[in-house]
Amino acid sequence: MDCCYIGIDLGSTTTKAVFLDEHERIMGRGITNSRSNYALACQVAREEAEINARFGLLRKKLEASTSIGALAEPLMAVLACNYALAQHLEQLKALHAECQEVAHAHALPQPELANVGLALDRIFSALATQAELDFHPGSTAASDFFRDLATSQYLKQATAVTRELPVSFDRLVGLFDAAIIRVENHSFAGLYREYLEFATARATADARFAPFAAEIAAAVKETAELRFTVLNIVGTGYGRLTLPFAREQIRSEILCHGLGAHYMFPDTRTVLDIGGQDTKAIQVDGDGIVTGFQMNDRCAAGCGRYLGYIADEMSIGVHELGPLALQSKKPVKINSTCTVFAGAELRELMSLGEKREDILAGLHRAIVLRAMSLLARSGGVDSEFTFTGGVARNQAVTSSLEKLVFENYGKMKINISTDSIFTGAVGAALFAKRDPKGVMADLEVSQLAKNPDCGIAATCSA
Amino acid sequence: MNAEVQKEESMVLQKKMIGEHFETLSKAGESGRKVVYTFVPGNLNELILAFDLLPVHPEVNALQSGMRKLSGDYIQEAEKQGHSEDVCTYVKCDIGMLKKGNIGPTGEKLPPPDLLLLSYTGCFTFMKWFELLKQEYGCPVVMLQVPYQAEGKITASQREFVARQLRDVVVPALEQVSGKKLDEDRLKELLASSARAEDDLVYVWESAKHKPSPIDAYFGGVYYIGPIFTAFRGLPSCEAYYRELRREVDYRIAHGMGPTTPEGELRQQKYRIVVEGPPNWTSFRDFWKIFHDEGVVMVASTYTKVGGLYEQGFRHDPARPFETLAEYCLGCYTNRNLPARVDIIAKYVEEYEADGILFNSIKSCNSFSAGQLMMLRELEKRTGKAGAFIESDLVDPRYFSAANIKNRLESYFQMLEAKRQAA
Numbered sequence: 001m002d003c004c005y006i007g008i009d010l011g012s013t014t015t016k017a018v019f020l021d022e023h024e025r026i027m028g029r030g031i032t033n034s035r036s037n038y039a040l041a042c043q044v045a046r047e048e049a050e051i052n053a054r055f056g057l058l059r060k061k062l063e064a065s066t067s068i069g070a071l072a073e074p075l076m077a078v079l080a081c082n083y084a085l086a087q088h089l090e091q092l093k094a095l096h097a098e099c100q101e102v103a104h105a106h107a108l109p110q111p112e113l114a115n116v117g118l119a120l121d122r123i124f125s126a127l128a129t130q131a132e133l134d135f136h137p138g139s140t141a142a143s144d145f146f147r148d149l150a151t152s153q154y155l156k157q158a159t160a161v162t163r164e165l166p167v168s169f170d171r172l173v174g175l176f177d178a179a180i181i182r183v184e185n186h187s188f189a190g191l192y193r194e195y196l197e198f199a200t201a202r203a204t205a206d207a208r209f210a211p212f213a214a215e216i217a218a219a220v221k222e223t224a225e226l227r228f229t230v231l232n233i234v235g236t237g238y239g240r241l242t243l244p245f246a247r248e249q250i251r252s253e254i255l256c257h258g259l260g261a262h263y264m265f266p267d268t269r270t271v272l273d274i275g276g277q278d279t280k281a282i283q284v285d286g287d288g289i290v291t292g293f294q295m296n297d298r299c300a301a302g303c304g305r306y307l308g309y310i311a312d313e314m315s316i317g318v319h320e321l322g323p324l325a326l327q328s329k330k331p332v333k334i335n336s337t338c339t340v341f342a343g344a345e346l347r348e349l350m351s352l353g354e355k356r357e358d359i360l361a362g363l364h365r366a367i368v369l370r371a372m373s374l375l376a377r378s379g380g381v382d383s384e385f386t387f388t389g390g391v392a393r394n395q396a397v398t399s400s401l402e403k404l405v406f407e408n409y410g411k412m413k414i415n416i417s418t419d420s421i422f423t424g425a426v427g428a429a430l431f432a433k434r435d436p437k438g439v440m441a442d443l444e445v446s447q448l449a450k451n452p453d454c455g456i457a458a459t460c461s462a
Numbered sequence: 463m464n465a466e467v468q469k470e471e472s473m474v475l476q477k478k479m480i481g482e483h484f485e486t487l488s489k490a491g492e493s494g495r496k497v498v499y500t501f502v503p504g505n506l507n508e509l510i511l512a513f514d515l516l517p518v519h520p521e522v523n524a525l526q527s528g529m530r531k532l533s534g535d536y537i538q539e540a541e542k543q544g545h546s547e548d549v550c551t552y553v554k555c556d557i558g559m560l561k562k563g564n565i566g567p568t569g570e571k572l573p574p575p576d577l578l579l580l581s582y583t584g585c586f587t588f589m590k591w592f593e594l595l596k597q598e599y600g601c602p603v604v605m606l607q608v609p610y611q612a613e614g615k616i617t618a619s620q621r622e623f624v625a626r627q628l629r630d631v632v633v634p635a636l637e638q639v640s641g642k643k644l645d646e647d648r649l650k651e652l653l654a655s656s657a658r659a660e661d662d663l664v665y666v667w668e669s670a671k672h673k674p675s676p677i678d679a680y681f682g683g684v685y686y687i688g689p690i691f692t693a694f695r696g697l698p699s700c701e702a703y704y705r706e707l708r709r710e711v712d713y714r715i716a717h718g719m720g721p722t723t724p725e726g727e728l729r730q731q732k733y734r735i736v737v738e739g740p741p742n743w744t745s746f747r748d749f750w751k752i753f754h755d756e757g758v759v760m761v762a763s764t765y766t767k768v769g770g771l772y773e774q775g776f777r778h779d780p781a782r783p784f785e786t787l788a789e790y791c792l793g794c795y796t797n798r799n800l801p802a803r804v805d806i807i808a809k810y811v812e813e814y815e816a817d818g819i820l821f822n823s824i825k826s827c828n829s830f831s832a833g834q835l836m837m838l839r840e841l842e843k844r845t846g847k848a849g850a851f852i853e854s855d856l857v858d859p860r861y862f863s864a865a866n867i868k869n870r871l872e873s874y875f876q877m878l879e880a881k882r883q884a885a
Contacts, residue, residue, distance in 0.1 A: 238865075252873035255880065278869075289884055290877045292842070295870060297825075297853045298863030377835055377851075 002027075003229045004053070007429025008042055009253065009422075010034060010239035013276035013304055014145070014390055015041035017049035018425040019228070020433055024263070028053025029422050031144050037185055038239040047189035050228060055080060058223040065219070068212050075209055075216070078137045082199035085135035089128060090188055090195070091146045096124040098179035112167070116175070119167045123157040143319040147180055152317035196224055234432040236424050238277060248435065254280055254293050256427030261386040262288025263426055265415040269382035272371055272401070273423070274391035276304040279371055281378035294378040302337035302370035304391045309342040310363060314356065321360055325396035328361030337366045364396040372404050381405055383412035388423035392416050470722055472707040476688050479703065481568055483693050487516055488570035496639050499575040499595065502769045504583035504608055504791035506632065508652040508696040508778065513640040517693045518572060520591070524555040526567035528743030528857030536562065537858055550587045551826045551858040553594070560598060577639045578603040579632070584610070584768075584796025585829045604635040608791045614802040616792045624788035650780040652696030657777040662704035663690055664773045669711045670761040670814055674731045676714035678721040680760035681750040684741060691769030725754045732757035733878055736810045738803075738837070739822035739830060740765045742854040745862045749854075752868055756875045760820075762810035764803065767795040771806070800833045804840050811845045818878055819849040825861045848881060850874035 004027055009016040015034040019027040030048025034041035055076070062072040103116050130153055133139065143149050158172040200220050204213035235243040236256040243250065253273070261271040262284055271282040277300045282293040300306065311318040332354050336345060349359045375381055385405060391397050398416050405414060419426070490497050498510050499518045510517045527533045536558025537551055543561065545554050559565070566572040578592045580603055589605075596603050606627055609620045633644050666686060670679045677683070686707060694700035714720070720728040724747055735753075737760050742749050753760070770776065776793050779786040791797070798806070811819060821838050823831045838849040852870050855861030 252869060252876050254869075254873035255876050278866075287884060289880045290873070291848065291881075293870075293873060293877075294851060295866070298861075298866050379839070 002053075002057070002226060003231050005231055005429050005432040006046065006049070006233040007256070007425040007427065007432055008045060008233065008235045008237075008243070009256065009424035009428055010038050010042060010235065010237035010242070011253075011275050011390070011424070012238040012278075013308065014421065015045040015237070015239075016422050016425040017042075017045035018422055018429045019049050019053045020426075020429040022231075022433075024430065024433055026419075026426065027056055029419070029425070031421065033145055033147050033184055034239065038242045040185055040187060042235075042239075042243070044187055044189065047187065047192075051083075051189070051192055053228070054223045054226060055083075057226065058219060061219045061223065062216075065215065067215060068209075071208060071212075074137075075203060078203045078206060078209070079199045079220075081135050081137045082202040083195050085131060086195035086198040087188060087191075088131050088135060088146065088149070090191060091183060092124060092127050092131065092150070094186060094188075095150060095176075095179055095183045096120060098182045099124075099175045102175045102178045112171075115165050115167045116171065119158070119161045119165050119172060120175075122161050122165075123154060123172070126157045126160075127153050143317060147184065148317040148319050150180065151176075152320060155315050193224055196220055232432040234428040234435075236428040238275075249432070251428055251431050253278075253424045253427075254282055254295070255290050256424040256431065257388050258282050258284040258290040258293075258427065259288040259430050260423035260425070260427030261388055261415075263430055264417055264419065264423065265384055265386050267413075268384045268386040268415060270375065270378075270380070270384075271386045271388060271423075272375060273389040274303060274367070274371060274387075274397070275389045276300075276308075279303055279374055281371070281374040283379050283382070292379055294374050296370075296374065300339050302367045303339070304389070306337055306339045306342055306363075306367065307391065307394065309339055310346060310360070313343045313346050319393075322364070322394035322396040324357050325360035325364045326357075326399070328355070328357040330358050331361035331365060332358045334359070334362035334366045337363075337370050361396065364394070365400045367391070368397060368400040368404055371401065372408065376408075381409040381412070384415055385409075385412060386415040386420075386423075388420045390421050392420035470710055472703060472710055473685065475699075475703050475706055476685065479689060479694055479699050483516075484566050484568040484570050484572075487518065487566065487573055490516055490573040496576040497573045498577045498579050498636075498639070499592075500579040501581060501583075501585070501588055502691045503585065503794040503796050504581040504606070505691070505695075505769065506579065506581060506606070506628075506787055506791075507693065508649055508656060508783075509628070509632070509636065509787065510579070511652055511696050512645060512649040513636045513642055515577075515636065515640055516573075518575065519692050520556040520595075521552045522692055523559060523566060523572070524552040524857055525743045527555050527559060529746055530567065531744065531859075532559075533744060533857035534859045549826060550591070551856050551861075553587060553591045555857045556591070557594060557598075560595075574599050575601050577601060577635060579635075580605040581608065581791055582606060583608045583791050583794045584798075587827075587829065602635070602639075604632055606632055606791065608797060611792060611798050611802065614799055614805075616789060620792055621785055621788045624791055625784040628784045628787055646783065649783050653778040653780040653783055653786060655698065655701055656690075656696045657779070659690055659695065659701045659704045660770075660772045660777050662701075662708045663687075665708050666704070666711050667762070667766075667773045669715060670759075672715055673734075673815075674718065674720045674729075675734065675759045675761050676711050676719060676721060678723065678728065678760050679766065680737045680741065680763035681723065681746075681753070682721050683760070683763055683766040687766050687769060720759065723750060723754050725751060728754055728757070728759055730757045731759045733817045733875060734759055734761045734815060735818050735820050736761060736807055736814065736816045737763040737765070737820045737822065738807055738834065740768075740824055740827070740856055741822065742862050743857050744855075744859040745864065748864060749862075749867070752871050756871070758875065761814035761816055764795055764807065767806075769794065771795055774806070796829065800837055804837050804844070807837070807841055808844050811841070811847055816847060817882075818847050818874070819845070820874070821849065821851045823851060823853045825853060825855045826858060827856060848874070848878060 003022055005020045007018045015032050017030040021027050028049040029052050030045040032041050032044040059076050062068050099120050154176050158169055162169045200217055203209050234249050234251055235245050236251045236253045240250050257271055257273045261268050273280045278295055280293055280295045283291045285291050307321055308318055311321055402414055496515050498515045502519055533555045536555045539558035539561050540554035564572045578595055580592045592603050608624055669676050689700045689703045735758055771793055819841050821834050823834050842849050852867050
């Protein structure tokens with residue numbers, strides 16, 4: 001039985017969960033979209049973190065094995081990729097079924113219904129093939145989120161299929177939009193043993209690992225059945241008030257990002273967190289205690305959501321924006337980061353003949369300029385500077401930020417970790433460990449949110 | 463918000479005073495009494511009363527409309543007339559109220575002004591506001607020009623400059639409107655009464671030095687300043703109000719009690735905070751509740767000094783009627799420069815043993831808000847106390863983002879807690 005502390009960060013667009021062990025080491029991380037439902041997002045993120053923790057324990061076990069030890073790393077990579085693939089394929093299957101159901105519910109006349117069915121079959125077959133490539137060991141998925149990956153691939157395939165079949169593109173997009181929300185409101189974590197079986201079977205089919213199949217299967221089974229004892233949970237983020245936690249178990253995300261950043265980079269003194277709805281400039285002391293902060297007012301200009309709107313306008317996934325912007329040779333100067341006018345502005349610039357990548361480079365720079373103003377208001381940037389939150393994954397933002405920080409405050413160490421998006425959840429888990437007032441051992445995931453609506457609760461307990 | 467609002471005797475008294483005043487105003491047309499519109503900072507209430515004129519304070523009407531959830535409609539009405547979204551929402555609320563029939567806070571119609579008495583202290587928008595009202599009502603405006611305290615102190619020539627205008631411009635204008643000569647003895651009587659009420663008010667402010675504090679000097683404080691900053695200063699009813707208030711405060715001190723709030727008595731006082739900037743009126747109770755729920759008591763505030771910094775030693779002095787009125791106008795909080803404002807707040811932090819400093823920056827009030835962040839930085843440096851910065855508005859409900867403000871405040875209080883535990 002392993003003891004752990006959990007931090008859950010219910011952000012406005014993504015929900016993150018982190019498991020810490022008794023020595024404050026990260027055991028597992030989980031992340032999911034939270035745009036549909038906080039209750040479910042919280043549950044899924046926690047389950048993902050738990051699975052991630054199991055993978056961590058499995059890795060240790062395999063590394064310690066005298067027979068497999070040296071192969072542990074490539075083996076884990078194969079297992080992880082195939083686990084993710086199994087999960088993705090299952091979600092694609094569900095999405096396909098939902099799309100068909102929506103089409104039937106719309107009572108489309110024949111032969112349109114038949115053509116739509118055919119188009120969906122072709123699209124999802126292509127998506128499954130693509131998934132095999134995306135989740136192949138060695139390749140990394142462009143996004144952690146099913147919605148992002150599915151959206152960009154679906155749109156591409158829908159464009160192609162409408163050239164061959166008499167089906168309208170708008171019809172296909174409409175079906176997808178209705179279906180994806182339903183899929184997002186499902187938890188697939190109950191299937192994790194099946195995913196593990198799938199991953200194990202594929203791994204042990206590999207000639208390198210086949211001789212150890214029995215030992216691998218036993219190790220997988222053992223870690224899959226481990227029980228975690230939760231000593232305390234702390235929640236943070238935009239939706240934290242929906243958690244049925246005691247007062248001591250709710251922490252502001254400003255404090256969590258401060259403490260989380262300090263944990264990851266002990267010498268950091270300034271933290272910038274750009275999340276979905278908020279941007280926060282935070283100053284911390286040598287112990288990770290927040291000494292001052294500034295945040296955007298009610299307007300979400302320049303926050304992650306803005307990038308979401310831009311991606312929607314361009315009919316691409318949000319994860320594709322940064323790479324596209326980095327291709328720019330001549331960024332367009334953009335001053336406004338108004339989320340409401342994002343679409344109109346984009347179209348206006350396109351109509352003037354500006355290139356997509358140049359517009360995007362300008363937009364990314366505008367976001368950073370807004371963040372620079374908040375940083376200045378919070379007291380400036382001190383070394384080391386840490387960038388956290390979901391937008392820290394966007395390389396066009398990070399390179400722009402780096403440039404502007406150096407220009408304004410001089411050369412200094414800038415920390416951007418692949419774990420940046422988990423900073424708030426790490427901080428929350430640390431609060432759970434350090435201030436264990438509200439012990440919530442054995443709290444069931446389905447109890448995690450207040451007033452879960454009946455449909456969701458049924459899904460949770462299923 | 464289901465809790466019954468607790469009312470103390472002083473609150474009942476104030477309500478009665480206000481009710482009677484607005485009833486008198488509504489009958490001004492029949493009774494033939496003349497009406498003067500004027501502003502709170504640097505108001506010349508004793509002088510107005512000495513002529514038996516009736517004062518109306520448009521910014522108080524605006525804040526009352528905000529508390530009664532009417533300001534949103536009034537502001538929209540003013541915007542329909544062409545007023546911009548970004549200008550002072552007190553102005554737009556007042557203009558909107560006027561366009562919708564000029565019904566005051568008690569539901570009775572307000573009389574039009576016979577004179578607009580513009581005492582120009584610290585707020586540059588006041589001038590434009592009365593320019594707009596002049597256009598609406600076609601009545602005369604008299605302007606008392608009060609020099610800004612750029613040096614951080616009142617000079618003899620500034621005092622003389624204001625006093626001379628009072629004698630040569632304001633008094634003749636009031637004489638003309640009222641049809642009466644100034645009775646200087648009456649003015650002195652009123653000033654003496656003001657000073658007595660001011661003594662009691664200062665006692666009330668300073669009671670916040672006790673632990674637990676028997677008052678909330680911001681949320682409660684805005685009620686405490688009602689009579690003295692508006693139509694009542696100089697009247698026996700005002701003196702009676704502050705005597706009663708002082709008695710209530712003494713009672714709470716003697717019994718170790720905290721202030722009365724809409725949620726009941728604030729018992730557990732975890733943090734003592736000094737506040738700069740006006741409160742948000744449209745979500746006043748929600749705003750107050752955030753602090754109450756966190757066990758926060760406001761031990762001093764600057765907004766409650768916009769109509770006079772009595773606790774810094776100023777008293778209306780009947781022996782020098784014009785000079786004392788001049789000093790009063792010059793000494794208003796909004797007429798002080800930024801270093802002087804920092805000095806005042808730093809002194810509060812020290813004297814009231816505050817844990818932190820909160821700034822509420824007002825979206826539509828550049829006069830109050832310009833330079834506030836610089837002030838906060840300076841205060842943090844000087845006092846070693848952590849500051850918080852939130853942004854809302856006076857009476858525009860569109861500018862109050864409850865989730866955003868709650869987030870900032872909760873973070874701030876958790877930050878104070880973390881600092882306290884680390885110390």
